[in-house]
Amino acid sequence: xxxxxxxxxxxxxxxxxxxxxxxxDHHLIEFPSLLLPPGVxxxxxxxxxxxxxxxxxxxxxxxFWRLQEAILTEYGKEPPAPPKLKVKHITxxxxxxxxxxxxxxxxxxxxxxxxxxxxxxxxxxxxLDINFIKLSGLELNTDYEFYLxxxxxxxxxxxxKLTVKTHTLDNLTGxxxxxxxxxxSDDGTPKVDELKEIIERIGATWSEHVGPETTHLLxxxxxxxxxxxxxxxxxxxxKPEWLVASEKKGKLQAxxxxxxxxQGDNTNSS
Numbered sequence: 159x160x161x162x163x164x165x166x167x168x169x170x171x172x173x174x175x176x177x178x179x180x181x182x183d184h185h186l187i188e189f190p191s192l193l194l195p196p197g198v199x200x201x202x203x204x205x206x207x208x209x210x211x212x213x214x215x216x217x218x219x220x221x222f223w224r225l226q227e228a229i230l231t232e233y234g235k236e237p238p239a240p241p242k243l244k245v246k247h248i249t250x251x252x253x254x255x256x257x258x259x260x261x262x263x264x265x266x267x268x269x270x271x272x273x274x275x276x277x278x279x280x281x282x283x284x285x286l287d288i289n290f291i292k293l294s295g296l297e298l299n300t301d302y303e304f305y306l307x308x309x310x311x312x313x314x315x316x317x318x319k320l321t322v323k324t325h326t327l328d329n330l331t332g333x334x335x336x337x338x339x340x341x342x343s344d345d346g347t348p349k350v351d352e353l354k355e356i357i358e359r360i361g362a363t364w365s366e367h368v369g370p371e372t373t374h375l376l377x378x379x380x381x382x383x384x385x386x387x388x389x390x391x392x393x394x395x396x397k398p399e400w401l402v403a404s405e406k407k408g409k410l411q412a413x414x415x416x417x418x419x420x421q422g423d424n425t426n427s428s
Contacts, residue, residue, distance in 0.1 A: 162207055162208070162209040163207065163209070164205050164206070165181065165206055166181075166182065166203060167179035167181060167187075167204050167206060168202070169194070169198055169200055169203070169204060170186070171200055172191050172200060175192065176188050177189045177190070177198075179204070189206075232264060233264045233265070233312065236264070237263060237265075237313070238262045238310050238312055238315055239261035239315070240308070240315040240317055240318075241257045241270070241316075242258045242317060243256075243305060243306050243318055243320055244256060244257065244320070245322055246290065246370075246371060247370075248323075248325060249324070249325055249333075250299075250324055250326070250327060250329070250332065250410055251295060251296050251298065251324065252293060252294040252295075252296060252324075252373075253292075253296065253324070254293075255272070255292075255293070255304060255320070256289055257289055257306060258289070259286075265311045265312035265313075267308070268309040268310055268311065269282060269308075269309045270283040270307075271306065271307045271309075272304065273305050274293070274302055274304055276303070278307070279293070296324050297324065298325070298327065299323070300323065301323045302321070302322050302324070303319055303320065303322075304319070305318065305320065327409040327410050328410075329410075330360040330361060330405070331360070331361040332362070332373065333362035333373055333374065333401075333410070334362065334364065334371045334373050335363075335365075335374045335376050335401065336364065336366070336367060336368045336369075336372050336375050336388070337350055337364070337376055338375050338376065338377025338379070338384050338388070338395070339378075339381055339385065340378055340379060341379050347398055348402060353398055356401055359405065367384060368388050372388070372393055373393070374395075374400065374401075374413065375388040375394070375395045376397070376398050376400070377395065377397075377418060378397055378418065380418065380419065389419075394413040394417070395418045396413050396416040396418060397418055399416055400413060400416035403416070
């Protein structure tokens with residue numbers, strides 16, 4: 159039902175689309191002149207009736223709650239899951255972190271930030287196609303804490319926290335090499351099979367192709383697909399003697415003295 163209230167006003171002034179209305183007890187209100195009857199001027203007396211439409215209120219309230227329930231069903235019952243972070247590879251000065259595919263449900267990814275010791279790094283991920291990040295320039299034999307913060311249209315979610323310790327110089331297990339091109343001449347250069355035996359003895363690893371975890375490319379001839387990938391990824395391209403020296407001296411050797419390419423082309427040293 160609708161309850162109607164009518165109030166009498168005297169039109170005091172009409173100006174710029176607004177009317178000043180005066181009540182019997184001398185209260186002033188502003189009222190759109192467009193809503194007044196035609197021909198009204200200053201001094202006219204008008205009655206303004208206001209009614210409350212409860213049926214329409216109930217209909218709109220019901221529609222509001224139906225919309226809320228639809229939003230909850232579509233977006234609220236399955237919220238995004240926090241990222242799951244893990245360590246894939248560690249060296250003396252770098253760590254390779256990766257995470258499981260992001261579970262966004264109905265939400266959209268806004269940003270994915272990496273935190274080191276509680277400080278957000280400038281490096282961040284902007285694509286769902288990428289599920290790893292390599293952080294370099296770390297200190298030797300040092301503890302670090304890492305975690306991800308995922309911002310979505312449904313809110314922010316923080317991953318598990320990882321404590322990672324970089325390797326000491328005598329820990330060679332972080333070495334991961336890929337093999338490039340080798341000359342066929344018998345010049346005393348260790349053969350690939352001999353290099354793989356060294357890798358096994360020191361507890362290191364090797365890969366068929368250059369990837370995010372690759373620390374060095376071993377070869378004595380420039381060129382080839384893996385060579386170009388190493389150049390593009392700023393991965394040290396070293397002669398096989400580097401690996402021999404690292405095993406012989408029992409600690410990671412600087413790559414610079416063993417570079418196959420000029421220093422200006424490849425500036426990583428470990």
